[in-house]
């Protein structure tokens with residue numbers, strides 16, 4: 001079996017009559033029927049016909065083959081955003097009255113979506129502390145789905161997937177894992193029994209803050225059913241975006257390594273800084289999540305997102321953001337540019353206020369997605385901005 005970077009580059013398997021090894025951008029939406037009566041057309045490897053752009057696209061398919069290889073799954077389906085991937089999964093799988101267990105700290109749009117679906121479908125949502133122990137305790141025989149993120153946003157709590165795997169009965173509950181923050185470079189959730197792995201490919205997979213996309217990877221028994229829902233809801237990733245992400249994924253491993261090394265250096269610098277109250281990063285030995293991360297991550301890399309509390313108030317955090325010169329004040333993460341936000345104003349607004357307090361999402365908390373700039377320039381920028 002090839003290693004991750006080799007699969008990221010060659011896993012699309014494209015070779016064409018011209019000898020090109022780079023999948024072209026197939027903009028065509030229609031493909032000729034071979035049999036007019038049955039509607040049969042060219043067969044593609046998933047087992048479907050290539051007929052119409054809302055169902056399949058060869059460029060998108062090339063990307064899906066790569067993602068399936070990286071996540072070690074049989075198949076993958078690409079969507080036009082991470083939220084399209086997540087919402088299509090929920091609409092396919094959840095039935096009226098279902099019970100779903102989630103950590104109380106989850107990407108805000110996922111929470112909002114679930115709250116809305118709960119109203120329409122009378123779902124019962126159990127929101128629990130983001131730990132494997134609390135999740136296992138909350139799952140009962142009526143729970144049809146557990147949806148988690150590998151590392152929570154913004155406080156970087158790492159869920160012990162090994163513990164979940166040992167203690168959950170995965171024959172009864174569908175485990176869906178959003179692997180956006182960790183990527184298959186350090187974590188492959190199927191190793192811990194995940195049935196489906198989700199990504200916002202807008203983040204590390206695309207990697208350059210210039211394309212929106214999402215994906216769900218899993219075995220064919222699931223993706224075949226999900227494919228129908230993608231077709232019905234119309235969320236397939238478009239060919240140009242697929243090409244952009246295919247290009248991004250080729251450098252996923254080297255980028256993720258540098259994101260992580262830069263983040264580690266900045267986290268260590270901040271941990272010793274007199275103006276900083278607390279740093280949340282599992283790469284720090286002092287982090288309560290360091291041992292879990294070391295156990296379940298495949299490499300000693302801890303991702304590119306750091307959160308930290310500035311000593312002082314909300315106004316001090318705002319002053320810090322305003323003074324940044326290299327680091328941009330933008331949402332999102334996982335791209336080449338370093339970006340900082342205040343989670344209370346961006347991203348965590350939909351976590352219940354009392355939960356935010358328990359989780360440590362305070363008004364002086366800053367989330368930093370560390371980019372690929374020179375780390376000394378980033379430290380210098382942070383240092384001058386902290387000099388408030």
Ligand SMILES: Cc1ncc(COP(=O)(O)O)c(C=O)c1O
Nearest residue numbers: 081082083107178180200202213
């Ligand atoms: C962990 C996580 N999952 C899903 C999403 C949604 O992805 P998208 O913005 O591509 O729809 C995001 C977006 O920030 C995210 O951070």
